[in-house]
Amino acid sequence: MLGDSKAIVTNQPGIHEKLDEIVAKHLSHEFKKPYQAHTQAAFDEMNALVQAFLAKNPQGEVILDACCGVGQSTRLLAKQNPNGLVIGVDKSAHRINRNVEDHQHADSYQADNYHLVRADLNDFYRLVKAANWPVSKHYILYPNPWPKSKHIQRRWHGSAVFPQMTSIGQQLILRSNWRLYLEEFQQAAGQVGLLGDISLVEHESDSQEPALTPFEAKYLASGQNCYQLKLSRKSSD
Template identity: 35%
Template sequence: MKAFSKPVTASSYISEEDLLKIAGKFSIDTYKRPSLEKEGLKDIFKEKLGGKSVIFDTGCGIGESSYKLAQLHPDKMVLGIDKSVSRIERNNAFKKGLPSNLVLMQADLQDAWPALYELQTQTELNVCKQYILYPNPWPKLKGVKRRWYANPMLSFILGLRCEIEIRSNWQKYLEDFSLVAKHIGTRECSLSEYVPEEYLTPFEKKYHLSSQTLHKLIIDGEK
């Protein structure tokens, strides 16, 4: 089977110096975005996720990767979140029998990350791994601050202190994420090409069947 998805291209890139300047300014203490949703999410997370360690599948789309991760890790809770109602509520065959260790829900990550961070620091939860699978690349320079590594969410992503696995069809996204994680987060990173044996997500399948090279970045958890 073949697919026809175009590779990501960018005509200009942010310099390493400018990127580190932007990312270096973020801090949880000065983060001021008001969130009406955060307290409600905290209650839901405490009720539904408490007890077991949590794998967080961020921007999970239709939730297929969350479903597969829940099957692979029956000893963990998997939380899959996407802001798109149509993706989360899509009538996919796998949704007919969701495992009991999966929580799939619609929410904005800008509310969910701070909520999880607060619960983690209050030791109410233990997020043990985060996946960021095929995030929107925002390749134009004017979109740079929408990429997670150049966005205030970076402090919460790194603040959860656990291992992070990011996959993308745009190597530059992962190189920049790695740069920021090393310099701002003082975290160990490893970036490699990735050839899937089984597809974890629909975007992974689409890009691979379009003969695009896939890449994987692992950011180690804080020791």
């Protein structure tokens, strides 16, 4: 893959000065936006699958792959976790319905323990929270950023659904080619008791496994660094 992805440019010199204030506001105000009908229907379908899976596998792992795009990451996570159930969610029907075509790594996508669904995550997150899915790992992999300072509330950590999204999963794993985005999320997550570190994503060019997402492959091929933020719940001890 030839890399032609441009590096992110921002007018922010560092973490947004109003980040803590914005997060605090969302933590103190309930998000009451009505659910969209198509997301409620999509959730009901997925919830039936999750409950059936848990009935057969009480200790089974449920893994959520948010903003899954074409589902490459969902398929790879399903193969890596053969005893789990992986749910990939994206707002775009076009992306969800596309097939991943990577003949070099064709075997990497062979799994049957995953489902892809089109839904608005602002609603889907709240429904997952209300249903108390026992999610073990919650992935948010590229791209979201909105790098202009005035768009801080369009980034996940500045959004009204941040309290619900960060309450899902024993581990929350994010990847981005914009380190500042992850630094902001890391700081915001501290307000809800999630702690973790940022590390560099390393991928060998001759690896038998493909990059986790097409965006990751494109960024790496363009010579950009990709970073991972892995968050876990702070111990109550």
